Structures are given as C-alpha cells and as structure tokens.
Amino acid sequence: MTETAPRPTLEAVAALAGVSRATVSRVVNGGDGVRQPLAERVRQAVEELGYVPNQAARSLVTRRHDAVAVVVAEPETRVFADPFFALQLRGISKELTAHDNQLVLLLTEGREDHARVARYLAGGHVDGALVFSLHLDDPLPGLIRHAGVPTVFGGRPGWSDGQDGAVYVDSDNRGGARQAVRHLVGLGRTRIAHISGALDQTSAADRLDGFRDILPGADPRLVVESDFTPGGGERAMRELLDRCPDLDAVFAANDLTASGALRVLRERGLRVPDDVAVVGFDDMLPVAEQTDPPLTTVRQDIEGMGRLMARLLLRDLDRRNGGRTAPDDGDTPSGVVLPTTLVRRASA
Amino acid sequence: MTETAPRPTLEAVAALAGVSRATVSRVVNGGDGVRQPLAERVRQAVEELGYVPNQAARSLVTRRHDAVAVVVAEPETRVFADPFFALQLRGISKELTAHDNQLVLLLTEGREDHARVARYLAGGHVDGALVFSLHLDDPLPGLIRHAGVPTVFGGRPGWSDGQDGAVYVDSDNRGGARQAVRHLVGLGRTRIAHISGALDQTSAADRLDGFRDILPGADPRLVVESDFTPGGGERAMRELLDRCPDLDAVFAANDLTASGALRVLRERGLRVPDDVAVVGFDDMLPVAEQTDPPLTTVRQDIEGMGRLMARLLLRDLDRRNGGRTAPDDGDTPSGVVLPTTLVRRASA
DNA sequence: GAGACGGCCGAGAGCGCTCTCGCCCTCGCG
C-alpha cells in the first residue's frame, strides 16, 4: 500500500490518446474547440489511466487555486459551544463544493495567530476568504483587507476603521428584535426586559437597538448586558429580578441565554409564560425545542447565510477573473441582510 | 485595492540580495550551508520585498503540500448539533498549525459526495487525511484506503472490510462505560438501565459492551437503543419506565441523551438521584453542567483526541518523507485509545 | 476555381520553485 504509484501526467494521457498535451488540456478543461471523436478518445485515455490533474501545476500558471479560506476568529470557546458556526460552515461547504472549490479552515486562537493568518492570505494560497470576526475591536478584518484578498464577512463588521465597501452577510438582527418585542407588546406585556449579548459584537448591539426601536422609553434597569451563554443568562435574569421583581416579559439575545433565564424563572417559582413571557433568538433547534416550556424565538437562516456568503465571494471571484464586467449585474451590495421570522412556541 | 500587486519572486529576492536563486531558497528553507552574513542579507531582502514563497510552485517539485484533509462523513445533522466535532476540529487545527500545515475541510452530505472525496484524496492534493466516519456500513473508509493516502481515523472504524492496519484514535468507550456502571453499582443500585446510542456506530456499541461487562446478566428489557439525541433520550426513557417502572438508575450513552432522560424523569415526578440515578457520557460542558440536577458523567478529552490524530498523521507523513526509518520509534500503534474519567456531579 | 477566412490542433515557452552538480575558494596537513 505504501508504494507511491507515480500518478499519470498530461503527457501520458496525450501519448495514449495519440494527441498533444494541449489537446488533452483543452478536453480536460471543458473541451471547447476539440472535435467530437478526438475528444472522446482523450476522455477514454483519461479514464483508462485514472488521470487527475495536478492542481499545483495548474495553479502555478493560472494563479487560481479554486480554494477559499474560512477564517474564524475565536478568542473564546463560545462559538464552539453552540451549533451556530457549524451550520454556517455547512452552508459554505455545500456552496463551495457545488462550484468545485476547496475549503481551507483557519481557526485563530489568539493574537499571534492573526499574523499567521494575514501572512497566509497575503501569500496568495487561496482565491478569497470568508471571515467570521465577532468583536468590534478585532484587528483581523483590517489585516485581511490590507492583505488585498477578496473577502466576504459573516455578520456586519464593526466600523472601527471606516471600511466602507466591506461585503458582508448578516441576518436582520435589528428587525428580528423588533418582531420579538412587538410580539411581547402585543401580548399586553408592559414591563419588558432585555438580556443583551456582549455589546462589542454587532449582532448584540443590533438586537439591543431593535429592542429600543419599539420601546424607546424603556426603564434602563430593564436592560442587562450578558454574553450569549446559558450561565450568563442565569446571572442576568437574577439581576433583572432583583432590580425589577415586577417585570412580565424578557427578550433574550439568543436561545442559550433564554434557556438560562428560564431556569432562573423556574427556580424562583415564576410561571412561563403566565407570569413572565420569554422570547429568544436564533431558533437553535436542540435548544429552543427542548426548553421547558418550548421557546418562542426569532429564527434566522444560518445555513443560508453561509451559502450566501460563499456565493457572493465566488461571484466576485469570477467577475475579477473571467470578468464579464457587466455593469447591470455589477450591483454587488456591500451588505446583504437576511430576513428573520418569529416562531411561536409556548414561552410567549 | 483591486490592483493585482505582482508578488515578488525568488528571483527578485536573489537579485536584490545579489545572490543566486538557490541561495535564497536555502535561506528560506532553514538556511543550512549558507554563511551568516550572506544569509542575513537574504533575510533582509525577503523582508524588504515582503516575499512569500509560492506554495504551488513549491509543491510542484517537492510533491508535498503541507496540507491535510479533514473528512467528515455526515449523512445526519447530528454531529452539528453537539459540539463534539467542533472540539475535535479545534484540537486538529492547533496541532496542524503548530506544524505549518493547512486544514482542508471536506464535509460529505451523501453518497454522491463520496466519489468526490475519494477523487480529491486520490488526486494528491493533500498529504494525508483525518477521517471521521461514524457508521459501520460507511463505504468511505474503504474508498479512502483505496486512494492510498495516509490516513488516521477518528473513532474506531467498523471492521466491515477487514482493514487490519487502520490507524485510529478513540476514547475508551468501553472502559468509560464500565466506570459509569460500576459507579452506579457502588451506589447500591440494582435495576440499572442503559440507553444506548445508535448501534451502527462503534462508540455506541462499545459503551453497550462496557455496560454488559459489569452487568452480564442484565434484564434485556433494561436496554434500549436510541440515537444520541435529547429527543431520542426522552423516547427511550419513557419506554424504559413503561417496561420497568422500578428501575433505579440509568446510564445514558451520552449527555444529550441523558438530558432528555432527565426531562422525562422530572415529568413523571421521579427524583434524581433519589429515585433514579443518572450518568451520562462525554462531559459536554454546556449540557452536563446545565442540566437539573447537574450530570454525573464520563469525561473524554475530545480536543485531545483531535490533537493526537493530527500528531499521528504528521508523524507518519514525515517518516515516509524525511524517512529516518528508526525502527525504535516505529511502533505506531494501529489504534490509540484515550482514557476517560468519571466526573461526579449531582445526578448520581 | 482561387483567394480569404475560420476552426482545430501541435509546438514551445514559460509559471516559481527545488535540487543536483560541479566549480571554486579556503583551510588543514604533510
């Protein structure tokens, strides 16, 4: 098994088919300008030898790699604790493989990794990058832009360094939050609290903004910043109850936080939704459906976000490449925001 | 920003430093056999031009890619619903980047993807592969072995086609199960049930075997096959209670299953651990710590498994390569099994 | 029927790197 079978080359195929390398190349890459019978003979030779093009040699001349980096800036373990990231990855993967692109995964653990990633991207090993950077002060987006690699961001990036044209895909966090709060208002709730996520993340900030859109005059004590985790949700819920024992609804920044809040409410003997209505965000199924009671929440299409990111990047890439500079479809928006929907279950 | 800055080549560096390409190459690759001052001059030129080697050109001649594929065979969404896979991936990523290797992620969704993956691996685009294949009847491992790529498996692969020498990393599922059950026995429990995972996965089968090791004469009605999900855990628990209302302990195949079981127990008014003791498996923190009561469970070092897989593969690769055929450290075991530890919390 | 045109195919020049060879220069030793 260890014998290194010397892989057949273009040359070999050409010899077998009795044609030139150029012709084989043409057939392998789409086959334009080669007559039917000849092309067929080449295809047979390819089949017979089990020829697979050497990507390195190809890249060397085409300067394309058909590979895209996915960069996940993750100082915290959090992203791994919920399936959010995995789902996006899946969407990305589907879209990329549908277009014969490879997915190179770069996970960053700390500052020292930033330089490594920047170097890698600048090194031109991949055609583009999909970047997930959650925090406003993250230097990574800046470094990446500087590297000059076509990039699409997952989630609205922070505006910290005035990057105007940054292309990103996000879901409508603000609108989703409005839906949630409006729903609670519609239920007749009047003391509605919000447990936000870490506010150095745009998603958390946007959800808070949505909350404030509907309740501009909300008592500031009804808003607590938390961190998107169940444990954080518990702490925040306790604090809210201490501050305002009479609250009658909670909009949590995500389902995990909501699950923590539910636990505290139960522990304090408060009934959900009778005493306190609870709405989450994400519609993360294993969480939202399994809470007690099942969670009313705002659904976002996570896998769809991933797919869309990949699609935007690929489109950009082949525009630069094959470059039909058609101005009519040239309206790549700098940011695409996906809609959210409210999913009603038992908690509100 | 769109201007394609022509990246500097070895040639350019050589010219600037006033040496030959060969010398620059030597310096870039470790610098043996180049005198100090010259090497320094080269390094400065590299710095000044921002030179980054072209990996494609390099691979073309070295036939190495410094890249490893991670293949996740996942017909089901399940793996994505728990952080298991993400943690392994993280371990793998750390180890690979520490050795300057890239991680190419291949997610497979169905049968048609198998051929694609096999072709990719056989195509020699990567130096090796780390493969996660959960199901016994999965054809992927076979295809991959056939592709002749150095491979390490995550989890003991099924023996379906007598692959003797397959290298794999797994945790001690059987031993861990024994620990769990022994603990329950030590608590004085006598009617101990087991909710297994899907038995076409070796991890589930091994845990069941561990259970039987300790309780060879267990009432067969006390064992129910489930599917590693919370919902499955609920269904299984209901069935167990219907069959044997007098059971006094449950060993669940993983934490997710255990959480479902706990919910049913609470719903039926049974106290944990007073009436029924519950032990899980995995020690998946967001789950195990957040259940009510917190879960006693068997911990496995998931990230460590990932690291180890990567390390074994890399070692194998550079043995084939630099090939110090040292027979003394040549004892690469065909399977490495990592120990598990019992973590006692409140549920048992 | 001749010239022009266009479509197919082959020849050959690289893409940027590594690595083997062999030259030269230096040092050690007789």
Add this chain to the structure above:
DNA sequence: CGCGAGGGCGAGAGCGCTCTCGGCCGTCTC
C-alpha cells in the same frame, strides 16, 4: 610551500500544467 579535502555558492534542469501562436486544412464567397 604544495596538495587534498570539504564546505559554500551558482548554474541549470526540470516539476506538470496552461496558453499563445502559428500552421494546416476545410469551407465559403465571388
């Protein structure tokens, strides 16, 4: 002071592919 050995460096040959260019032939036009 002469000779041999050895280490440092440069020249050059590819790695396997793509792509331009030019030659050939068939077809269309007048």
